[in-house]
Amino acid sequence: MPTAIEASRFLQQMSFGPNEAEIAAVQSKGFRQYLLDQFSAPASMYASGGSDEINTTMEKDFCNAKFPQGGTARDNCWRDWYSSEPLKWDFFRQAVENPDQLRQRMAHALAQIVVVSDRETEGTYGMREYYQMLRNNAFGNYRTILREVTLSPLMGDYLxxxxxxxxxxxxxxxxxxxxxFSIGVCELNLDGTLKGGKCTATYDNTTVRNYSYALTGWTYPAGGxxxxxxxGVCGGWQNNAYYRGRMVSVAAQHDKTERVLLSGTTVPASRTPDQALNSVLDSVMNHPNTAPFISKQLIQFFVTSNPSPGYVSRVATVFNSGTFDGITGGTGKGDLRAVIAAILLDPEARDMNRMTDASFGKLREPILYMTGALRAFGxxxxxxPLGRWWFGDAMGQPVFSSPSVFNYYPPDYPLPGNAGLLAPQFGIAGAxxxxxxxxFANSLFMWWYNKGGTYAPDATVFNxxxxxxxxxxxxxxAVDAGKLVDRLNLLLLNGRLSAQERAQVVTAVETWTTNENSWLTRTDIASNYQRERIKQAAYILLSxxxxQVQR
Structure with a gap:
């Protein structure tokens, strides 16, 4: 069975951060059984924010017609009904507290591949539909993801x-x-390396045109x-804007010319929009690039920015076969349950010697930086405060608010000062x-809580x-500084402090003693020296x- 350090490292890779209860669970069950249990955990649900009423009402000024003047509901109408802010609340609550950690992490990774951003879309209920779809299909099939993404009215608006x-x-x-979303721009070997050692284009503009013609003739679902x-009905063939459900086809507006796609696929002149869509999906799922292109990105999101060609090849092979060591969702090629099991159970992911390999691991993305801190400390x-207008913006990764369809950072961003290594998250790392x-670490432990009072809840926010x-x-x-530091070293750093580093942290923590009564007994600051020791250790280790770098 795994040691505590092995369990902690596994959870760093597959969850939003370890806590002591989950470390114990991994130790008791082992990696494989813990994964199987995660596959069966019920999906967390996005629930906050307004309904589809913004697109089903005949009111020309929804917010003013819906809510009385001078009330907080009207003041917050755009936030609660049109923006992604309510989804951000649900995202962080559930990432910190809910048990379906792997499903949420997988959906978060998929959301950074098939990107929709609130910077160019609006409609809270529509965003809720899209991101819940990614959760619901996180352990399904990648072809299903592509189909749902293609027919999403929110994506239809966005792109x-x-x-x-x-x-x-x-x-x-x-x-x-x-x-x-599928094949990338350069022809790849199964192991993710460039075919022939150089970038040979996978498609040209004629190919793009053929795909765009094959995907004509789709409009919003009925109901808007x-x-x-x-x-309330506009002219022409289009339905009014509505973001619940899938787009519907209008055969009269679909191209009827024969179109040549990739992977030896041709869309015949006589076809329906649905038939053309199936041909489009066949062509990208059968393309030899899709397995390594998607597999490598998923490895980068979960384990390491620079997986070896062998690691990519093993996972891409599982992508194509749809099964891994008996683990499968039974959906065939593109089975994501098999793919994520292959990623997390691969020898390269589980090799503890990799914790000292300078080319292994990844910069912890800001969202995982915040959730990891909160989960470790219960x-x-x-x-x-974790979303767009607070620390999400400050760290460069406000969830659901990517600056473009290219995500917050590209998967091939080079590690500064080290040509040859990739470091995607360094694309948003600056002064x-x-x-x-x-x-964030300072605010969480030194400002928001028990230094002038708690960080007060916003009464206008659901829950x-x-x-x-x-x-x-x-x-x-915390009475024993060494014991405290050891616990936090396991939770936050997978035990990676050297003996010298540990001694320095212990010394810093021990500066808080029982003699600090004048400050600790102030009536406006409820604390004790043990609590101050925790704060000191937390700030040092989180910084x-x-x-910062997950290995």
Whole structure:
């Protein structure tokens, strides 16, 4: 069975951060059984925010018509009904507290491949539909993901596929389907390396045009109304904007010319929009690039930015076969349950010697930096300060608010000062965002909680409860600075402190003693020296290179 350090490292890779209860569970069950249990855990549900009423009402000014003047509901109408803020609250609450950790992590990884951003879309209920779809299909099949993404009315808006006419189709979605969502721009070997040692283009603009024609003739699902049109129905073949369900086909607006796609696939002249879509999906799923292109990115999100060609090849082989050591969802090629099991149970992922390999691991992305801290310390959050307008922005990764369809950072971003190594998350690492990490650690332990009072919940937020950690879990052990540091070293750093580093942290923690009564007994600051020791240790370890870089 795994040691505590092995269990902690496994959880760093597959969850939003270890806590002591989950470390014990992994030790008891072993890696494989723990994964199987995660596959069967019920999916967390996005629930906050307004309904589809914003697109089904005949009111021309929804917020003013819906809510009385002078109330908080009207003041927060855009936030609660049109923005992704309510989803951010749910995301962080559930990432910190809910048991379906692997499903949530997988959906978070998929959301950074098939990107939709609130910077160019609006409609809270529509975003809720899209991101819940990724959770629901996180252990399904990648072809299903591509189909759902293609028919998503939110994606249709974001990349201009909705209401694409046969006469002059927009190429945006077709291009990103190839470039980002499936095959990439360069021909690859199964192991993710460039075929022939150089970049040979996988497609040209003629190919993009053929795909865009094949994907014409889709409009919004029925149900939307537009108060600016007669009787709420606009002219033409398009349905009004509506983001619940899948887009529907309109055969009269679908291209009928024969189109040559990739992978030896041809869309015949006589076809329906649904038949053309199936041909599009066949062509990308059968392309030899899809397995290594998607597999390598998933490895990068979970384990390491620089997987060996052998690691990529093993996972890509599982992608193509749909099974891994008896683990499968039974969906065939593209089975994501088999793929994620192959990623997390691969010898390269589980090799403890990799913790000292300078080319292994990855910079912890900001979202995982925040959730890891809260989970380790038994924290709770309503998500408010972790989203776009607070620390999400400060660290460069506000969830659901990617600056473009290319995500927050590219998968091939080079490690600064070390040509040949990739470091995707360094694409958003700069002086200000790195300082944002330290500021978060400082704020969580030194400002929000028990230094001038708790970080107060926002009364206008659903299930608002503030953001705080649970010091009581560690106070008894804080009497012994060494014991406290050892516990946190396991939780946060997988035991990676050297003996010298550990001694330095212990010395810093021991500066808080029972003699500090004048400050600790102030009536406006409820604390004790054990609690201050926890804060000191937490800030040092969360700011350390060992926490910043996951190995």
């Amino acid at each position: 201009d596929m909705v209401n694409n006419e046969a006469a002059a189709p927009n190429e945006n979605f077709a291009r990103e389907l190839l470039q980002l 109304k537009n108060p600016w049109c007669n009787n 924290g709770v959050t309503d998500g408010v 200000s965002t790195v300082m944002g990490r330290s500021n 608002g409860r503030g953001t705080r950690v649970n010091y009581s879990l560690f106070e008894a052990d 350390s290179p060992q926490y």
